[in-house]
Amino acid sequence: MIRHLATVLGPDHRAELRRYLGWLAAYGVLDGIAMAFLVPVLRSLFDGDTSGALRHLAVLAALVVATCVARYQQAMRGFALAVVTLTTLHDRLGDHLVRLPLGWFTSEKVGRVARSATTGTFTVTNVFAHLLTPVVSGVVTPATVVLAMLVLDWRLGLVLVCCAPLLYATHRWSASWIGRSERQRDAADARAGNRVVEFARAQKTLRAFGRDREGYAPLEAAVEERSAAGGRMLAETMPRLLANGLAVQLCFAALVGTGVTLALHGAVEPAALVALLALAARFVGPLSEAAGMSGMLRMAGNDLGRIAALLDEPPLPDTGTRTTLDQPGEIAFENVTFGYEDGNPVLRGITLRVPARTMTAVVGASGSGKTTLVRLIARFFDADTGSVRVGGTDVREMPVERLMSQLSLVQQDVYLFDDTLEGNIRVGRPDATDEEVREAARIAGVDEIVERLPHGLATRVGEGGASLSGGERQRVSVARAVLKRAPVVLLDEATAALDPENEKYVQQALRTLMRDSTLLVIAHQLSTVIAADQILVLDEGRICERGTHEELLAAEGRYARFWERRRRSRGWRLVPDDAVEVAR
Numbered sequence: 127m128i129r130h131l132a133t134v135l136g137p138d139h140r141a142e143l144r145r146y147l148g149w150l151a152a153y154g155v156l157d158g159i160a161m162a163f164l165v166p167v168l169r170s171l172f173d174g175d176t177s178g179a180l181r182h183l184a185v186l187a188a189l190v191v192a193t194c195v196a197r198y199q200q201a202m203r204g205f206a207l208a209v210v211t212l213t214t215l216h217d218r219l220g221d222h223l224v225r226l227p228l229g230w231f232t233s234e235k236v237g238r239v240a241r242s243a244t245t246g247t248f249t250v251t252n253v254f255a256h257l258l259t260p261v262v263s264g265v266v267t268p269a270t271v272v273l274a275m276l277v278l279d280w281r282l283g284l285v286l287v288c289c290a291p292l293l294y295a296t297h298r299w300s301a302s303w304i305g306r307s308e309r310q311r312d313a314a315d316a317r318a319g320n321r322v323v324e325f326a327r328a329q330k331t332l333r334a335f336g337r338d339r340e341g342y343a344p345l346e347a348a349v350e351e352r353s354a355a356g357g358r359m360l361a362e363t364m365p366r367l368l369a370n371g372l373a374v375q376l377c378f379a380a381l382v383g384t385g386v387t388l389a390l391h392g393a394v395e396p397a398a399l400v401a402l403l404a405l406a407a408r409f410v411g412p413l414s415e416a417a418g419m420s421g422m423l424r425m426a427g428n429d430l431g432r433i434a435a436l437l438d439e440p441p442l443p444d445t446g447t448r449t450t451l452d453q454p455g456e457i458a459f460e461n462v463t464f465g466y467e468d469g470n471p472v473l474r475g476i477t478l479r480v481p482a483r484t485m486t487a488v489v490g491a492s493g494s495g496k497t498t499l500v501r502l503i504a505r506f507f508d509a510d511t512g513s514v515r516v517g518g519t520d521v522r523e524m525p526v527e528r529l530m531s532q533l534s535l536v537q538q539d540v541y542l543f544d545d546t547l548e549g550n551i552r553v554g555r556p557d558a559t560d561e562e563v564r565e566a567a568r569i570a571g572v573d574e575i576v577e578r579l580p581h582g583l584a585t586r587v588g589e590g591g592a593s594l595s596g597g598e599r600q601r602v603s604v605a606r607a608v609l610k611r612a613p614v615v616l617l618d619e620a621t622a623a624l625d626p627e628n629e630k631y632v633q634q635a636l637r638t639l640m641r642d643s644t645l646l647v648i649a650h651q652l653s654t655v656i657a658a659d660q661i662l663v664l665d666e667g668r669i670c671e672r673g674t675h676e677e678l679l680a681a682e683g684r685y686a687r688f689w690e691r692r693r694r695s696r697g698w699r700l701v702p703d704d705a706v707e708v709a710r
C-alpha cells in the first residue's frame with residue numbers, strides 16, 4: 127500500500143509522504159504511551175499518594191499535548207497530501223498517457239483510465255484524509271500498549287503478547303476471505319458497468335432490430351451476476367467480521383481472567399488491576415476501529431493498485447536522438463516482422479519502399495495486416511525484427527516528437543473534439559492563418575459541409591463529431607492533414623465514405639497532398655488504387671504482389687482477380703464523373 131502511495135504521488139512528494147508517515151507513527155506511539163500513563167496515575171490515586179498522582183498527571187498532560195501536536199501534524203499533512211493527490215494525479219496520468227504507445231489505447235484500457243481518473247482519484251485522497259490514520263494508529267497504539275503492559279506487569283503483558291498471534295491470524299484469515307469476495311464483487315461491478323455502457327452504445331442497433339422493449343440478455347446476466355456477487359460477499363464477510371470481534375473479546379476475557387486470578391492470589395493489588403484493566407480496555411478500542419476501517423482501506427488499496435499499475439505501464443521508448451533525415455519524405459521497411467502475440471506474426475518479412483512524393487496503395491483481404499503495417503510507421507507498436515524508416519532514419523532512433531512531426535494520420539475512426547469545425551481543423555497546425563484553414567477546408571471538401579451548417583466553420587460538431595456523418599468526419603480529418611503539411615501522410619480510407627461525393631473530395635485532397643507529401647493509403651476506393659504509383663497486395667502478412675495497376679493486371683494474379691470482383695460489384699455503385707479523371 128505504501129509503495130503504491132509513493133508511486134501515485136511521484137518522486138516530488140515522496141519526502142512529504144515519509145514525513146507524514148513519521149508523524150502518523152509518532153501519533154500512534156504517543157497515544158499508546160499516554161494511555162499507559164493512566165496506570166501510574168490511577169495507582170497513585172488508589173494508594174492516596176496525592177503528590178505522586180499530581181506528578182504523574184503533569185507527565186500525562188505533557189504526553190496528551192505531544193499526542194495532540196502529533197495528531198494535528200499528521201492530520202494537516204494527510205489533508206495536504208490529499209489535496210496534492212487531487213491536483214497532481216490528473217497531471218501525472220496525463221503526462222504518462224502521452225508517453226504510452228498509441229497501440230496501448232484499446233477501449234478496455236481507456237475505460238480503465240476513465241475509472242482511475244474519476245472514482246480512483248477520490249478514493250486515494252480519502253486514504254490520506256480519513257483512512258490511514260485509524261488503521262495505522264490502530265496497529266501502532268495497541269503495540270505500544272502491549273510493550274507498556276510488559277513493563278507495568280509482565281504477566282498481563284505476556285497474556286497480551288500471546289493474544290497478538292491469535293488477533294493477527296484471525297485478521298489475516300478474515301481479510302483474505304473478505305478481500306477475495308470484494309475482488310469478485312468489484313470485477314462483477316466493472317462487468318455490469320461495462321455492459322450498461324455497451325447497452326447505451328448499442329441502442330441504435332438494438333432498436334433497429336426491434337429489441338427496445340425486451341431485455342438485453344448480456345446486461346441482465348451481468349446485473350444478476352453482480353447482485354449474486356454482492357450477496358455472496360455479504361454472506362462471506364459477516365461471519366468473518368464477527369470472528370474478528372470475538373477474537374478481540376476473547377483476548378480481553380483472557381486478560382480479565384488472568385488479572386482476577388492474580389488478584390485473588392495476592393499477586394497484584396486490586397487497585398493496580400483496575401488501572402491495568404482500564405488500560406487493556408483502551409487497547410481494544412483502536413483495534414476494533416482499525417478492523418472496521420481495514421475493509422475500506424483494502425478497497426482503496428485496490429484502486430490505488432490500479433492507478434499505480436497505470437503509472438507503471440512501460441512508456442514508448444523515446445531514447446532516439448537522430449533528427450537528421452537522409453531521405454526526407456521516404457518510407458522504408460526492411461525485413462519487418464511483427465505480431466501482437468508471441469509466436470503469431472501478423473506481418474512477415476515485409477520489405478518495401480515508398481519514394482518521396484509518391485502514393486502507394488495497400489490492398490488485401492480483411493485481416494491481412496494493412497492497418498498493422500501503417501501502425502508500425504507511427505510507432506503504435508515497434509517491429510519485432512527488421513527496421514521501419516521514415517526519411518531514411520529508423521523510427522526508433524528518432525525522438526517521438528520529431529517522428530510525429532513527420533507524419534499526418536488520417537484514420538477510419540476519426541475523433542473530433544466537441545469544438546467548432548474550425549477548431550477541429552486547426553488541430554492540424556494551431557498557428558495556421560484563417561485563410562490557410564479555409565483553404566484546407568476547401569481542398570478536403572469541408573466547405574461543402576460548411577454551407578449546410580447554420581454557423582459555418584464556427585458550428586460546433588458535438589462530442590466526438592456526433593453531428594457529422596462518418597465520411598464527413600473523415601473529410602475534417604483530411605483537412606487537418608492538408609493543414610499540417612507533414613512530409614508523410616498515412617491514410618486509411620473510410621469505408622463509411624464510400625459514396626461518390628466523399629470519393630470526389632478524398633481524391634481532390636489526395637492530389638493536393640501528393641504535391642508535397644508521400645502518401646501511404648489503405649485503399650478502399652478503386653479510383654485511389656488506380657491513381658497510386660505503386661500498389662502493394664498483402665496476403666496473410668506478406669506482400670504477395672507489387673507494381674502499378676497496369677502491371678498487376680497484366681500479371682493476372684491475386685490483384686487481377688481482386689480487381690475483377692470489385693469492378694463487377696461496382697456496377698451497382700454510382701461513380702462521380704471526375705473520379706474517372708483522377709483514375710488516369
Ligand SMILES: Nc1ncnc2c1ncn2[C@@H]1O[C@H](COP(=O)(O)OP(=O)(O)OP(=O)(O)O)[C@@H](O)[C@H]1O
Pocket residue numbers: 466467472490491492493494495496497498499
Ligand atoms: N490490437 C490487436 N491485438 C491483437 N491482434 C490484433 C490487434 N489488431 C489487429 N490484430 C490482428 O492482426 C491481424 C491483422 O489485422 P489488421 O487490422 O492489420 O488487418 P487489416 O488488413 O487492416 O484488416 P481490415 O481490412 O479488416 O481492417 C488480424 O488477425 C487481427 O485480428
